[in-house]
Amino acid sequence: MTSRRSWFLAGFAVVALLIAGVVSYLASSSPDGLDSTTLRGCTVIETAAGEELTGTCIAQHAGEHHLADGPLADYTVAGNDNLSGIAGILGATATFAVAGGLFWLIARSGRTRRT
Amino acid sequence: MAGYAPLVNSPNDAVLAMHMSDGLVDAPTSLLFGFVAVAGITVAAWKARTELDERTAPMAGLVAAFIFAVQMVNFPILPGASGHLLGGALAAILVGPYTGALCVAIVLVVQALLFADGGITALGTNITNMALIGVGVGYAAAVALRPLRRRFGDAGLAALAFVAALANTLAAASGFLLEYALGGAGDTTLDTVAWYMLGTHTLIGVGEGLITALTVVAVARARPDLVYLLRTAPRPTTEVPA
Numbered sequence: 156m157t158s159r160r161s162w163f164l165a166g167f168a169v170v171a172l173l174i175a176g177v178v179s180y181l182a183s184s185s186p187d188g189l190d191s192t193t194l195r196g197c198t199v200i201e202t203a204a205g206e207e208l209t210g211t212c213i214a215q216h217a218g219e220h221h222l223a224d225g226p227l228a229d230y231t232v233a234g235n236d237n238l239s240g241i242a243g244i245l246g247a248t249a250t251f252a253v254a255g256g257l258f259w260l261i262a263r264s265g266r267t268r269r270t
Numbered sequence: 271m272a273g274y275a276p277l278v279n280s281p282n283d284a285v286l287a288m289h290m291s292d293g294l295v296d297a298p299t300s301l302l303f304g305f306v307a308v309a310g311i312t313v314a315a316w317k318a319r320t321e322l323d324e325r326t327a328p329m330a331g332l333v334a335a336f337i338f339a340v341q342m343v344n345f346p347i348l349p350g351a352s353g354h355l356l357g358g359a360l361a362a363i364l365v366g367p368y369t370g371a372l373c374v375a376i377v378l379v380v381q382a383l384l385f386a387d388g389g390i391t392a393l394g395t396n397i398t399n400m401a402l403i404g405v406g407v408g409y410a411a412a413v414a415l416r417p418l419r420r421r422f423g424d425a426g427l428a429a430l431a432f433v434a435a436l437a438n439t440l441a442a443a444s445g446f447l448l449e450y451a452l453g454g455a456g457d458t459t460l461d462t463v464a465w466y467m468l469g470t471h472t473l474i475g476v477g478e479g480l481i482t483a484l485t486v487v488a489v490a491r492a493r494p495d496l497v498y499l500l501r502t503a504p505r506p507t508t509e510v511p512a
Contacts, residue, residue: 160325163493167332175339183344183352187288188470189446191351192463213463216455217291220386228386230342243342246380250338254376255331258318258369262327265319 175243292389299453304394353474359408408438
């Protein structure tokens with residue numbers, strides 16, 4: 156690996172971490188295109204127990220996530236969504252670890268096959 | 271709590287759920303697309319050997335991390351509605367279609383398992399829509415428009431990346447429509463869902479196109495050798511201008 160390439164990759168990694176850790180705080184909290192589609196026909200109302208949907212819409216059929224109690228669920232850290240940047244950095248790092256590891260293995264298997 | 275999706279677990283309303291939840295389509299449909307996803311990802315992992323080597327593997331890992339990061343940044347598209355990058359065209363252009371499909375699939379698996387974003391039984395539909403359909407259509411559009419780059423340089427590259435990303439977004443949204451048509455929950459007619467999905471995703475596709483064009487041109491200027499679409503371009507000498 157040339158050092159110029161290494162510098163580029165390091166820069167790319169820093170950009171990804173800044174987006175996950177800092178820029179993510181600027182994200183719109185409105186539902187995305189899919190959620191706003193499945194929520195059509197419903198009104199979201201706040202109750203003491205959380206949110207409820209009144210009316211008729213597709214989203215009423217959605218089940219609670221099986222891992223909704225996980226430590227990083229909903230991009231929080233143990234439920235604290237002020238720490239979503241930390242959750243983002245952990246997520247980007249985990250994604251890099253899984254993807255980089257898998258791609259390294261695939262690259263190696265490709266090389267042994269070629270030689 | 272059963273019967274509806276608590277979009278937000280915490281009392282304040284930072285909604286960061288981005289993909290299909292469990293229960294939006296019935297069990298047979300989920301199962302069917304689970305098989306489609308497993309088959310597609312297996313093929314992608316097999317074919318990715320031709321795209322990956324020890325030099326490009328770290329870049330591909332970073333592309334996956336970059337897509338995870340950018341997906342967190344929802345941008346407003348309409349009052350009360352937002353969108354986010356899907357990343358299929360971006361990944362395919364930078365690291366190749368098979369590796370790109372794996373990048374998006376890994377992002378979706380990490381989001382579902384670590385962040386409770388996108389249902390577990392919905393993983394098959396989410397992977398089919400964004401990692402297989404989105405990447406496939408986005409890459410096909412990019413290849414079809416590749417001559418733009420030779421003629422117009424960076425402007426052509428930006429244009430082809432923009433169009434490929436828009437196509438990727440609309441194709442992925444259409445994947446959801448297919449699944450909803452086959453086994454959607456609820457009484458909303460397919461017609462209504464289709465208009466709303468394609469309308470919002472046209473706007474999201476514009477955002478996706480801008481992010482993709484910006485990123486691809488930035489990488490191509492710094493390290494053109496790290497852009498798969500340019501590495502694999504046919505030699506200019508095969509087309510001799512008069």
